[in-house]
Amino acid sequence: MRIDNRDMQGLRWLQMSDDEIADFLGRGGTGVLSFAAESDEPPVSIPVSYGYNADEGLLYYQLSTPQDSRKSDFIDQPVSFVVYSKTDSRWESVIATGTLDDIEEKQYESSAVQGMWAIQIPRVDIFERPRREVTFHFFSLDPDTLTGRKEVPSSS
Numbered sequence: 534m535r536i537d538n539r540d541m542q543g544l545r546w547l548q549m550s551d552d553e554i555a556d557f558l559g560r561g562g563t564g565v566l567s568f569a570a571e572s573d574e575p576p577v578s579i580p581v582s583y584g585y586n587a588d589e590g591l592l593y594y595q596l597s598t599p600q601d602s603r604k605s606d607f608i609d610q611p612v613s614f615v616v617y618s619k620t621d622s623r624w625e626s627v628i629a630t631g632t633l634d635d636i637e638e639k640q641y642e643s644s645a646v647q648g649m650w651a652i653q654i655p656r657v658d659i660f661e662r663p664r665r666e667v668t669f670h671f672f673s674l675d676p677d678t679l680t681g682r683k684e685v686p687s688s689s
Contacts (some may be wrong), residue, residue, distance in 0.1 A: 547683055555587040563581065563616075
């Protein structure tokens with residue numbers, strides 16, 4: 534892919550505040566979750582639906598875990614998660630990094646499990662089989678880093 538530097542002229546961005554990040558993430562949406570791989574391999578990246586609990590500062594995912602998937606090989610690896618949006622007036626993005634925590638192993642009373650009640654993970658059916666035949670597991674991400682940027686429109 535070739536980027537024309539003329540398109541980048543006048544492009545400026547600002548860090549988003551914690552409140553702006555929370556507003557941008559809302560209660561849920563879609564993004565791309567990338568798992569670290571071996572140093573000589575690219576990361577494993579997949580589009581996912583997510584939920585966000587701003588009070589807990591946790592992101593939640595309902596990931597399919599088919600037996601023939603490579604995903605289970607990487608689930609314990611560090612991840613990055615990206616949410617991006619572009620409107621006519623500007624772009625915004627949020628990046629979270631950390632390690633996923635398997636909610637299935639948590640006790641019902643834990644804050645991670647209780648925090649799931651405040652979120653809304655969009656339901657996306659992208660599977661070759663009926664959803665009832667797909668195994669899912671819930672995971673949370675307590676980000677080590679959570680940063681956001683937004684475009685500042687040029688004044689030209």
